[in-house]
Amino acid sequence: MSRDTKKTAAPFVPEDRTLPVLREAVQKCRGCDLYRNATQAVFGELEDDSKPKMPKVAIMMIGEQPGDQEDKQGRPFVGPAGKLLNKCLEEAEIDRRKVYVTNTVKHFKWEPRGKLRVNKKPNMEEIRACRPWLEAELDVVSPKLIVCLGAVAAQSLLGSSFKVTQSHGKVQQTEGFPPIIATLHPSAILRARTDEDRHSQTRTFVQDLREAAALVSR
Numbered sequence: 001m002s003r004d005t006k007k008t009a010a011p012f013v014p015e016d017r018t019l020p021v022l023r024e025a026v027q028k029c030r031g032c033d034l035y036r037n038a039t040q041a042v043f044g045e046l047e048d049d050s051k052p053k054m055p056k057v058a059i060m061m062i063g064e065q066p067g068d069q070e071d072k073q074g075r076p077f078v079g080p081a082g083k084l085l086n087k088c089l090e091e092a093e094i095d096r097r098k099v100y101v102t103n104t105v106k107h108f109k110w111e112p113r114g115k116l117r118v119n120k121k122p123n124m125e126e127i128r129a130c131r132p133w134l135e136a137e138l139d140v141v142s143p144k145l146i147v148c149l150g151a152v153a154a155q156s157l158l159g160s161s162f163k164v165t166q167s168h169g170k171v172q173q174t175e176g177f178p179p180i181i182a183t184l185h186p187s188a189i190l191r192a193r194t195d196e197d198r199h200s201q202t203r204t205f206v207q208d209l210r211e212a213a214a215l216v217s218r
């Protein structure tokens, strides 16, 4: 059996499960090959987690992977998708300070297109390899609800046959997790081909976020 079938972050994840310790340790992760072409790992965060006592996290949002800006800045959702996410969270009246944002894989996977670095979807092996970091984050953060942004995050938690287009905005229960709601990915909305599509997708996204807001306020 090839050693490649055994890619996992597990040996790199420290026992001490606090955000600062995990965040430092993820920089040394070699659990799969994605660290090779990335600037740095991008761990999840609360908008302000410098406070000694972490606020009660209502929602953990899981995206796909860091993008170009996130890779450079070392923080999740700080580029165009993050700006749209923040705007829609505000519209859905979700307190951004109680939202922990993270990604399914922690290193940026990309391919060159001219001078640009464009996202390349992580494969199953990479997603599986990175899972121990996500589990460590869930342990520490202990959110009331998970919101999966897009198919990569949704299928990684809910199985590869899960369809965001069919089941977005509906609460999913799965063994060992808090309730999960899947919705669109803000980057997908930004890629919509017409204004009309973009507007209707944004409305769907905000509606799903409102469902999430209602659930955590109960």
Ligand code: URA
Pocket: 063, 064, 065, 066, 067, 070, 075, 076, 077, 078, 079, 081, 082, 102, 103, 187
């Ligand atoms: N898209 C993601 O999925 N995650 C980020 O952090 C930024 C863009």
Ligand code: SF4
Pocket: 008, 009, 026, 029, 030, 031, 032, 033, 034, 035, 041, 105, 106, 107, 126, 129, 130, 131, 133
């Ligand atoms: Fe480790 Fe995840 Fe980065 Fe792969 S993507 S090297 S498993 S942190």
